[in-house]
Amino acid sequence: MISMSPLFSSSAPPSPAELEARIRLHCLPELGPKRLQKLLSAFGTASSALSAPASSWRALGLPAACSDARRSSTVREQASSTLRWLEQSDNHLLMWDSDQYPALLAELSDAPPLLFVRGNPGLLELPQLAMVGSRRASTPGLDTALRFAKSLAAGGFVITSGLALGIDGAAHQGALDAQGKTIAVMGTGLERMYPARHRTLAADIVASGGALVSELPLTSPAHASHFPRRNRIISGLSLGVLVVEASPSSGSLITARLAAEQGREVYAIPGSIHHPGARGCHQLIRDGATLVESIEHILEALRGWQGVSPVVDVPAPVSHPLLELLFAAPQSSEALVLASGWSLVEVLAALTELELEGRVSCEAGRWYAR
Known part of the structure; x- marks a missing residue:
């Protein structure tokens, strides 16, 4: 667990008032993890930070938009709605000082101060492999993602991805097909399903013992800036990231770069030089990612974490x-x-x-x- 401010130095649960104060801080505009850490280091508790004068916030270099919104009815209602959400079964909130907060994610300098979880929060501490790739993947790419995820999940790895269309969806589905577990890290709040067509997939993930995860307030809509933030969580939770199919401009390459910066393994599946969707993977391989042609290429690096035996090898034996x-x-x-x-x-x-x-x-x- 990383060393944080006094607020996060104990595993004791916060008081109801302190919990509400943390949620209110989390809902403020332009207040990310590092600014929140600065506030808590200065004031000791979320309650004290909320009641501090605006001049004290300005002295810390925080934008006026943060301090001005503290007492708005909108922020208060967001906090109240979140507390009501937490009363429902399967809904959880993990904080930096929680015993359940995933240790690998806690290593990040910008680890999310709060994580909203629908489903099984215990999965976040199990060995995970992230699988990402193009939203407009080819049929063979989708098939490859499905088969890799199915094999790894059947052997015991939790498959973590971003619930996006394309490779992400195939990875989640492959894990479900193997009766394994999968985690979907979302770029929206958990009450704003995106993409809408994956609503059923999200429900299946939770019903099968998996989890939906987001650092964003519950009703946060999709926004371009949210997805790079989401990607650091995908890689931060995982032992390694497998890129199945991606163009050079794909957001999957951001996840791979973050994984490398976080000290995680990066794997990439090569493809035809004539297929645009393979060029991002080829770039990753040139930059040092492990070239993957079969499940064994991943297991060689991760076998110590989990006794995984491949159920399916990729590609299948050629006989025609x-x-x-x-x-x-x-x-x-x-x-x-x-x-x-x-x-x-x-x-x-x-x-x-x-x-x-x-x-x-x-x-x-x-x-x-x-």
Whole structure:
């Protein structure tokens, strides 16, 4: 546990008044973790900080927007709503001085002072592997994420991701398919589900013994600035981060960079040089990330944390001439005709059979191995 102000030096739960004061501070605009730490170091408790004169806040270099909002009815109502939320089953609030606060996350200099959790907060202390990637992932990329997550979760790792569309969603679903556990770190408040189409997935995560996590006040909407903050929590909770598919501009690379800065392992799955979604992973590998072609490449580094035995290896054994070509790179039917020497009729018939077996898929006229 990191050394914090006197407020966070004891594991004793705060009084009801102090708890409300912490929540009110947390709801103030422009008051992030480091500014909150500065306040608590100066005043000792959240209650004292709230009652201090505005001039004392200005002397600490805090913006007027923080001190001016302290006594607003909006902030008071947010705090009251949060306290009512905590009375419901499965809703939890972890603070820096809580015995349940995850130790790995506490190592960060900007660790969230408060973490809202719906579901099982105990998961946050278990060995986790983060999986992230493109929101607009290809079908093979989604399949790879699903299979890696399924294998790692079946072996005992908690799969942590960001509940986004694409690779994140596939990673959560893979863990659920294996009857494993998964944590979704959100870039909104827990009462503002984003993206809306993952509402059912979020409910399934909680119902299966997983958890939804956010540092943001409960009703915080989606905002571009929230997601980089979310990413540091994803990497901070985890032993390592696996990037499955990402373009050079993907936010997943931010998560990978944060993981490296936090001393976590960074893994990346390579792809075809012709696939834009592989370029971010290739950049990570050039920068020192571990190239991953199978589950074993991850287990070699993390085996000491959990006795994980791979349920599925990736990629699956190749036993078909067209699959050998497609594992090398996605191709059109016409390109497969030229590469294989088969007739178009033979290629299309074989692809149809492989597609029915779930071993290939077609996107925008190009065939991919699964």
